[in-house]
Structure formats: C-alpha cells, structure tokens
Amino acid sequence: MTARAITDQTLGAWVIKCNPHKTDLAPMVDAGRAHENWCVADNYRTRLMAPGQPVLFWVSSHPRRGIWGAGRLTGTPVPGPQWKVSTNIALFDAPLLASDIRSTEELSMLEVFRSPQQSNPSWVDASAWEIVRTLLPA
Numbered sequence: 001m002t003a004r005a006i007t008d009q010t011l012g013a014w015v016i017k018c019n020p021h022k023t024d025l026a027p028m029v030d031a032g033r034a035h036e037n038w039c040v041a042d043n044y045r046t047r048l049m050a051p052g053q054p055v056l057f058w059v060s061s062h063p064r065r066g067i068w069g070a071g072r073l074t075g076t077p078v079p080g081p082q083w084k085v086s087t088n089i090a091l092f093d094a095p096l097l098a099s100d101i102r103s104t105e106e107l108s109m110l111e112v113f114r115s116p117q118q119s120n121p122s123w124v125d126a127s128a129w130e131i132v133r134t135l136l137p138a
Contacts, residue, residue, distance in 0.1 A: 006045055012129020013054035014073065015112055015122035016040075016087065019061050034069055034089035039082050041119040046077045049085055049121065056124070056132070057089045058112050066097040070136055085121070092137045106131050 016038045018025070028034050034057045040046045050073065057069035071089035078084050101107050111122045124132060 006048055006123055008048070010125050011048070011053070012124045012126040013056050013070075013132070014049060015056045015058050015124060016085075016089070016120050017058045017060050017112065017116075017122060018068075020059060021061055025059065025062075028091060032091050034071070034087065034091060036074075036088070037084045037086050038120060040077055040085050040121050042079070042083050045121050045123070046083055046085070049073055049077050051075055054129070055087055055089060057091065058122070059095065060112075060116060064095050064097060066095045066099075066101060067132070067136070068092060068095040094137075096135055096137075101132070101135070104131060104135070 016034070018034070018038075023035075040049070053073045055071055055073055056067050057071070059065060059068045069089045069091040071087055073085060074088050075086035078086075098113070101110070102113060107128055110124055110128060111118065115122070
C-alpha cells in the first residue's frame with residue numbers, strides 16, 4: 001500500500017486503533033464488543049467516514065497485537081473538542097495477530113505497521129481489504 005489520499009474508490013476499511021495502556025480492554029473482551037464510540041482526528045479522513053463502511057479494530061501495544069474485531073461504522077463523525085465516530089464492532093474469539101498479517105507480503109506495508117502512532121482513523125486500501133477479509137474469522 002502506498003501513501004496517498006483516501007477516496008471512496010481506494011478505501012477498503014477504516015482501522016480504529018486501541019492502546020490498552022490507555023483504554024481498558026477487559027470490559028470489551030467480556031462483552032465481546034468494542035466500545036461504540038471512538039475518538040478520531042479532525043482531518044479529511046474523518047470527513048470521509050460514513051455509516052455502513054467497514055471498520056477493523058486494531059489493538060496496539062499488547063503481546064497479542066493485531067486485529068481483534070471487525071464491524072461497521074454506524075454514524076458520521078461528530079465534531080467537538082474531541083471528534084467521535086460510532087461503531088458496531090464484534091470482537092473475535094482470538095485476534096488475527098500482527099505477526100501473521102505481516103507475514104503476508106501484500107499486507108506487510110499496512111499503515112498500522114508504517115505509522116503505528118498515527119491518530120484514528122487509520123485505513124487499509126481496497127486491495128489489502130480483499131486479502132484481510134479472507135484472513136478474518138467467519
């Protein structure tokens with residue numbers, strides 16, 4: 001995936017990142033769902049987010065770093081001192097580990113690997129999304 005502007009044609013899925021040192025994972029794991037609302041940056045990406053678009057839930061800074069869930073955006077981002085977007089993300093029984101994702105050559109340059117400290121939302125392009133979808137649990 002190359003660094004470029006996101007468009008409706010290039011977007012595969014949004015990626016919401018969660019740092020468990022800042023956001024407690026235990027209640028989400030117990031519920032089997034990620035929180036419904038997530039902070040996002042005030043930028044052009046956020047303005048492209050729309051209900052129904054796919055979203056992946058990436059857990060960073062964790063021994064089992066990777067994609068822990070998937071779902072859809074359920075609303076448009078809400079502006080404010082801290083912008084927020086609503087989601088419906090089910091967590092998997094076991095995460096798709098970053099090491100497994102990175103071992104797939106076509107996914108080794110995903111934005112979450114290249115710019116792990118970047119603010120939400122991150123993204124995967126349409127071609128990477130097609131590959132990621134085949135790796136996700138049913």
